[in-house]
Amino acid sequence: MKLDWSILLQQEPGGTGTYLQYLVVGLGWTLVTALAAWVIALVIGAIVGTLRTTTMPWVVRLGNAYVEIFRNIPLIVQMFLWFFVFPELLPTQWGDAIKQMPPPWSSYIPAVLCLGFFTSVRVAEQVRAGINSLPRGQRFAGTAMGLTQGQTYRYVILPQAFRIILPPLTSEFMNVIKNSSVALTIGLLELTGRARAMQEFSFHVFEAFAAATVIYLLTNLVVVLFMRWVESRVRVPGLIAAAGVQAGH
């Protein structure tokens, strides 16, 4: 096995530039996918997570069912469901419209929806844990002041909970970045997919995967540093994140 790093500066066969550029564009797709999915995950996760801490039994049960469904099916299977099965369940016209979208979009949109819903469940769990980690007295104090349940959440509980769960949310965001690599199975050429393609075109397996690994590590570093800065800005004095061990990735 001879290593030849200059391969990164050679032209890739598609004619879009060097292999290195090819991989960096892949990182772009990884980030664009992860960010779009993150928006969906945060919105749905915040709503579902909050609803699961309320005192309405059927709402809690519905929230629990939602979480169980998305947590107990492997990500790649969910990816196939969104890509192959979802268009078939829609009215024929819509289904055909989705299937006929031009290349990156026909796999980008299912990938974003899949990762968004998959991650929303994990965000919901964090939101719920954050809310439950607040002292019960906070809720009582809200009620004692004459706030309704909605007002207590809006003014007392949520502003504290969201700041507490920032560190676990950071690691969830890194999980979306990593999980977006599963989209290569439905044809999205993100970073890992492009590393594999580069390895197939050039036969430089080691260089291709090593370059992708380094790009992932650098991305992680940037995200961690940025989030550390955000955390230092919004930290609630006296409250630290409950950093319990959890299974998963």
Added chain:
Amino acid sequence: MAGYDWDVIERSLPYLFREGMTFSVTLTLLAMSGGIIFGTLLAMMRLAPFRIVSMVAGGYVNLMRSIPLVLVIFWFFFLVPYIGAWILREPNPIKVGAFYSALVTFTMFEAAYYCEIMRAGIQSVARGQVWSGYALGLNYWQTMGYIVLPQAFRNMIPVLLTQTIVLFQDTSLVYVISATDFLGAASKIANRDYRLVEMYTFAAAVYFVICFTLSFLVKRLQAKVAVIR
């Protein structure tokens, strides 16, 4: 649902379960055993008082946790033949099937996650337990083996099992190296008979039933083994 072909599922059941599910379950159980053993060693290294040892283990764990599993699967798929040749002193890369390649991958990858769980488990054991071990004249390995690790395992059993359910779900990613696990088998039938909707919904249902049942049992176990202090 109109036009849903139940027959293709019924016809392929033996193949799906005898070939596919056997692959998935065997891979999960072996990788779990290997991963917990290697992960525990890594956790002990991370907590060791020697800086180099803890840095090596920490670096390994952080590297594994920073890159996607799919990329790790690709890495090992082409590295394992070379590592095998190096260990066996063969001049050429040896032939390794998808199963052994996947087994090495999942053992090495999940060890990083099991390590973090075991590290928390070891740290959850009261310091006095370690000191009393040393006071009795036990050495490091005896203290670990007889006093610390049994308690650490007990405290962490629910999390270790939950991680194993995650591992079971992750094994479906061997699809990317065309292995015939449960999803791989379903996908082969789906493409051969052009029954994508049927096979993928069925696969999802099977995974859901298995994982939901297992996590329900873990939750019950958690309530049972919780140590009351």
